[in-house]
Amino acid sequence: MKIISGDPKYYVAVACIGNKVIGTSMGIICYDLVGNCDPFMLVENVVVSKEYQSRGVGKLLMKTLEEFGQKNQCNYVILVSGGNRESAHNFYESIGYSADQRGFKKRFKKQL
Template sequence: MTVRKAEIDDIAGLSELFVDFNGKESNLTAMKKQLEVISANPDYYVAVACDGDRVIGTAMGIACYDLVGDCNSFLLIENVVVLPQYRGQGVGKLLMQALEDFGEIQHCKYVILVSESKRESSHKFYESIGYSTDQRGFKKQLMKHV
C-alpha cells in the first residue's frame, strides 16, 4: 500500500471512491479539469492511497491563509474516503498523515475538518488519531442544487 499525490490517471479510481462516499456518479470531464487546476496550486494536496494500481482511498488538504496572531496558515481537510473493504487497515491513517505532513510543510498551525454527524465510525477514527471534538463546527450549503 502506498500514498502519493493524485494524478490525472487516477480520475476513474477517484470517481469510484466518491460514488461510495456520496452515492452519486462524478462528472469525469469536470473532475479532470478540477484536478488539473488543483494540481497546479501549491496550496492544495490531493492524496491517494493505492493497493498496487488501484486507488483505494483519498483525502484532500488545502492550506488556507489566516490573519490572526502570527498569521500562520491552517489546513482544511475534505473528502476523506476509503473503500469499505480496506477500512480498519491503516489506509485512513496513512492518508491523514500525508496531509498533516503537507500542512507542516505549509506552516499550518492547526487542522480543520468537518464530518457529517451520522458518520460515527469516522468520528471514532478521527478521535483515535488525535482530533478533538471540544469545538463545534458548522456547515451551510450555498448551492441548493448540489
C-alpha cells in the same frame, strides 16, 4: 483536477492497490485573518473504500496530509465530518483529533 494540481496550496493524497484507488484525502492551506495570518490546513474528501477500512489506509492518508501541513508551517488542522458518522468520528479521535468545538456547513444551490 488541473486547477488543483497547479496550486501548491492543495495536496491530494491517493491510496492505491495496483491501479485501483482505495482511498483519498485532500489538504488545503489557508491563512488565518487573526493575528499574524498564520496558516492552517483544511482537510476534505477523506474516503476509504469500505473493504479497506480499519487496515491503516486512513491513518496513512491523514499522516501524509499532516506532514504537508507541517511542511507549510500550519498551526492547526480542521475538518468537518457528518454528525451521524460515528465510526469516522472514532477514527479521527483515535489519531489525535478532538471534537471540542462545533462545525457548521451550508450548501449552495448550483448555478446553471
